[in-house]
Amino acid sequence: MGFESSWAKxxxxxxxxxxxxxxxxxxxxxxxxxxxxxxxxxxxxxxxVVYVSSLPDYTDVFREVSLMLGDxxxxxxxxxxxxxxxxxxxxxxxxxxxxxxxxxxxSDGIEDWRAQRDRKLREIAPEHRTTIERHQKxxxxxxxxxxxxxxxxxxxxxxxxxxxxxxTTVLIPSSGLQDPHPQVMGIWMPGxxxxxxxxxxxxxxxxIELGAVIARTRFPDGVRLMDMEVGGYIPPTICLPPALPVAxxxxxxxxxxxxxxxxxxxxxxxxxxPPEAQVG
Amino acid sequence: xxxDASWWLKVKRAQKHLVDAKIQARLYADSQPYVFERLPTRxxxxxxxxxxxxxxxxxxxxxLIYGDxxxxxxxxxxxxxxxxxxKKLRSVSTSFPMTYDDLFARGADGEFVSKDADAxxxxxxxxxxxxxxxxxxxxxxQAHRYGADASLWILGALTRGDNADKHRQLIATGGGLRRxxxxxxxxxxxxxxxxxxxxxxxxxxxxxxxxxxxxxFPDWWVTPPAIPTSEVDVEYSGTASILxxxxxxxxxxxxxxxxxxxxxxxxIKSVRSxxxxxxxxxxx
Numbered sequence: 001m002g003f004e005s006s007w008a009k010x011x012x013x014x015x016x017x018x019x020x021x022x023x024x025x026x027x028x029x030x031x032x033x034x035x036x037x038x039x040x041x042x043x044x045x046x047x048x049v050v051y052v053s054s055l056p057d058y059t060d061v062f063r064e065v066s067l068m069l070g071d072x073x074x075x076x077x078x079x080x081x082x083x084x085x086x087x088x089x090x091x092x093x094x095x096x097x098x099x100x101x102x103x104x105x106x107s108d109g110i111e112d113w114r115a116q117r118d119r120k121l122r123e124i125a126p127e128h129r130t131t132i133e134r135h136q137k138x139x140x141x142x143x144x145x146x147x148x149x150x151x152x153x154x155x156x157x158x159x160x161x162x163x164x165x166x167x168t169t170v171l172i173p174s175s176g177l178q179d180p181h182p183q184v185m186g187i188w189m190p191g192x193x194x195x196x197x198x199x200x201x202x203x204x205x206x207x208i209e210l211g212a213v214i215a216r217t218r219f220p221d222g223v224r225l226m227d228m229e230v231g232g233y234i235p236p237t238i239c240l241p242p243a244l245p246v247a248x249x250x251x252x253x254x255x256x257x258x259x260x261x262x263x264x265x266x267x268x269x270x271x272x273x274p275p276e277a278q279v280g
Numbered sequence: 281x282x283x284d285a286s287w288w289l290k291v292k293r294a295q296k297h298l299v300d301a302k303i304q305a306r307l308y309a310d311s312q313p314y315v316f317e318r319l320p321t322r323x324x325x326x327x328x329x330x331x332x333x334x335x336x337x338x339x340x341x342x343x344l345i346y347g348d349x350x351x352x353x354x355x356x357x358x359x360x361x362x363x364x365x366x367k368k369l370r371s372v373s374t375s376f377p378m379t380y381d382d383l384f385a386r387g388a389d390g391e392f393v394s395k396d397a398d399a400x401x402x403x404x405x406x407x408x409x410x411x412x413x414x415x416x417x418x419x420x421x422q423a424h425r426y427g428a429d430a431s432l433w434i435l436g437a438l439t440r441g442d443n444a445d446k447h448r449q450l451i452a453t454g455g456g457l458r459r460x461x462x463x464x465x466x467x468x469x470x471x472x473x474x475x476x477x478x479x480x481x482x483x484x485x486x487x488x489x490x491x492x493x494x495x496x497f498p499d500w501w502v503t504p505p506a507i508p509t510s511e512v513d514v515e516y517s518g519t520a521s522i523l524x525x526x527x528x529x530x531x532x533x534x535x536x537x538x539x540x541x542x543x544x545x546x547x548i549k550s551v552r553s554x555x556x557x558x559x560x561x562x563x564x
Contacts, residue, residue: 005449012344063284067293070355071348078347078446085448099447099528163355164362164375166286 003265006082010254010261013075017250020068024238024247027061034233035173035208039183041224048187050215052208053229058171065169065238069246070162076257077159080104083261084132088123096123104260106156110138128264135260151252154240170207171236172243173214180232183225188215206243208236287363287555290356291548297349298544301342305540308338309520313454316516319492321509328495328514332487334454338522342540343452346524347445349544353551354442357435360555361410361418366563369409377406378439380533382424414561421554430533434550437526437538444526455523455539456488462516464495466507486521486539 027033038053084104088096096102102123105116113136121129133139137150158167177188206212214234219225238246258267282288313336319329357376365374383400385393392400407415423436430436444450464472487493495514522540 008340008344008449012341012348059284063289067289067352071293071352074351075344075348081447082449100443102447160372164358166289 003083003086003261004268006079006086006261006265007267009075009079009082010257010267013072013079013257014254016068016072016075017254020065020072020250021247023064023068028235031233032056033061034178034235036230037177037180037184037214037232037234039181039187039225039228039231041227045218047216047218048225049213049217050184050187050231051213052173052210052234053231055208055210061238062169063166065246066162066167069158069167069169072250073155073158073162073253076253077104077155079257080260083264084121084124087125087128087264091125091128092123098123104132105136106150106152107136107138108150108153113138131263132260134263135256151249151256154249155253155257158240168241169246170239170241170243172206172239172245173208173234174237176235178233178235181228183228184231186225187217190217207239207241208234285360285363285559287356287359287559290352290359291551291555294349294352294356294548294551297345297352298548301345301349301540301544304339304342304345305522308336308342308454308522311336311520312517313337313520314457314518316493316514318513325509326497328497328509328512330493330495330514330516332457332489332491332493332516334456334489334520337454338452340452342522343450343524346441346452346540346544347450350438350441350445350547353547354438356551356555360558360562363562364411364414364558365409371405371408373402373405374409375406376418377403378421378423378436379403380423380430380436411561414558417554417557417561434543434546435554437536437543438547438551440526440533440536441524441538441543448527450527451525452540453523453525454489455521455537456486456491457516457518458486458521458541460487460493460516460518462493462495462514464512464514466512471512487518 033056035052035056036054037050040049040051041047042049081102081104084102085096085099088099088102101120103116103120105113105120107113107116113133117129117133121132124132135152137153140150161167177184180188240246240249261267313334315333315335316330317333319331321328354376361376362370362374379399381394381396381399383392383394383396383403387393394400407418410418421435423430423433423439426433426436441450462473463470493514493516497509523537524540524543526536526538528535
């Protein structure tokens with residue numbers, strides 16, 4: 001069997017990621033599923049603002065995303081656990097004593113690693129433990145002291161959480177607008193430049209809320225635009241709280257898991273590719 | 281509780297995987313991955329024997345789909361279980377337990393028969409905070425209650441399948457034929473249609489790979505018209521079935537095999553029943 005089963009689990013996770021991407025793309029292609037923005041003049045500040053003027057009910061979207069994401073992380077974590085099982089088969093020549101204790105450890109620090117290593121990697125060869133340790137937080141964050149979270153730790157937490165509760169996701173506004181009215185752009189653009197130059201931004205990286213202001217501009221004295229209820233659309237980005245885009249997280253996570261499995265066996269050619277892309 | 285409770289949505293997700301698994305199973309069956317090899321006939325033999333051979337295995341993706349199916353059903357049990365425990369009493373251990381040994385059985389000496397004190401403690405920790413009525417339901421579901429048939433108890437099989445899937449690959453193989461039909465032929469002529477599921481005097485619901493199917497001629501056949509046995513043949517057909525192999529994952533449970541079609545349907549039915557009962561005890 002070799003590490004085929006790990007790569008098979010990895011390929012299955014890829015299917016779930018594709019399904020998730022397809023679902024979100026198709027969902028937000030439909031205009032009724034996209035929040036609208038409007039413009040308003042705020043008398044108290046003298047500012048013109050772009051704000052979220054309608055917000056669809058995303059309950060069902062969040063549920064679907066949770067289910068697909070749950071399957072995706074479950075398969076990725078299993079892919080890692082399968083590696084450990086295969087290594088134990090190799091070390092014990094097929095005579096594993098305690099298969100239920102075999103897991104890919106995901107530790108939060110050096111002490112945690114030592115405890116998990118002694119518990120979960122008991123039937124693994126020392127050189128393989130060393131390789132697995134290279135993927136632990138205490139090693140990976142060496143030289144990266146600013147790093148506060150580990151993508152594997154998030155994988156573990158999401159997988160554990162998904163078994164017992166729904167995974168929580170939120171929507172944050174993406175960085176652009178769809179079909180904006182010129183009036184909206186007139187308010188939006190100065191704010192966008194301000195953001196790009198490191199200035200404050202009120203609503204980016206926060207969950208979309210009805211009425212939330214996403215851009216603000218003060219025009220020269222005497223300029224006052226008409227309020228507008230629907231001046232464009234703001235495509236949302238699905239995120240893990242507080243504001244980690246799911247797509248970005250999965251991209252990093254897949255790369256990390258792929259690297260971890262590849263330390264033991266390269267991915268077989270065409271493995272997991274869609275049937276039409278397979279050769280032979 | 282409404283159908284949008286998280287445990288029902290996990291079941292819905294499992295149903296999606298069930299549909300995918302059924303599509304794979306149908307593709308496999310449509311490929312007719314079997315042959316019946318005729319075994320030698322002796323002079324005066326009143327029987328025609330065939331051995332069933334499976335010629336192709338299902339797509340390996342099927343086992344992965346099955347893994348997702350059991351995982352979502354198992355999660356559905358955990359989701360409703362957690363909801364049954366008041367928030368302040370929940371812990372990381374709160375989950376629907378499954379035991380294959382009676383951890384609390386006592387021998388004549390009054391001591392626990394099982395010496396696995398850790399397993400007892402884990403079991404109690406998992407159930408902490410659950411109302412007695414709900415606890416009774418969970419205890420009724422434990423695999424050890426089914427004695428020698430524990431490995432056949434579907435919720436036990438579900439948990440084992442989920443554990444196996446996490447650690448090592450479940451394997452799907454061609455497992456034989458069901459819905460067997462046969463035609464007795466001489467050259468291009470059908471002499472007799474064998475009753476469905478009824479071959480050689482024995483009712484057959486399922487034939488394993490390598491099974492030998494026997495067509496035994498009735499008395500009226502042996503007396504005239506008497507075509508030599510070697511000149512007639514039985515053509516069998518059926519629906520190729522799939523077995524899921526669950527490897528040993530520790531404990532006292534040996535490796536097991538389940539028919540895919542049976543385990544898909546019975547697992548989802550059983551989980552639905554348990555959810556309906558347990559959700560009466562969901563804590564506010």
